[in-house]
Amino acid sequence: xxxxxxxxxxxxxxxxxNDLLLIQxxxxxxxKDLMKEKxxxxxxxxxxxxxxxxxxxxxxxxxxxxxxxxxxxxxAFVDQGATAEGVTIITSxxxxxxxxxxxxxxxxxx
Numbered sequence: 337x338x339x340x341x342x343x344x345x346x347x348x349x350x351x352x353x354n355d356l357l358l359i360q361x362x363x364x365x366x367x368k369d370l371m372k373e374k375x376x377x378x379x380x381x382x383x384x385x386x387x388x389x390x391x392x393x394x395x396x397x398x399x400x401x402x403x404x405x406x407x408x409x410x411x412a413f414v415d416q417g418a419t420a421e422g423v424t425i426i427t428s429x430x431x432x433x434x435x436x437x438x439x440x441x442x443x444x445x446x
Contacts, residue, residue: 395440399433406430 351359360367406429413422 395437399437403430403433 356367356370359370406426410422410426410429413419413425
C-alpha cells in the first residue's frame with residue numbers, strides 16, 4: 337500500500353523542514369524511522385527510473401545471444417554438408433529476431 341492509497345498518510349517530502357527539525361528534537365526514534373523510509377522510497381524511485389533503460393538492453397542482449405546460437409547451429413549444419421538447411425536456419429532465425437525488434441519498437445513508439 338502506498339501513501340497515495342491512504343488519504344491520511346504522512347509523506348516525508350511533504351513536511352516542512354521546521355516540522356522535521358521539531359520531530360528530530362522531540363522524538364529522535366520517529367525521525368530516524370522517517371529518514372529510513374525516505375531513503376527506501378528514494379531507492380525505489382531510482383530503481384523504477386532505471387527500468388526503462390534496463391529492459392531494452394536485456395532484450396537486445398538476448399537477441400544477440402540467440403543470433404549467436406543460431407549462427408553456431410547453422411555453421412554446424414554447413415560443416416556436415418547440409419548447406420541449404422544451415423542457410424534456412426540462420427536466415428529464418430535472423431528474420432524472426434529482426435521482426436521482434438521492429439514490432440517492439442513500433443509498439444513502444446507511442
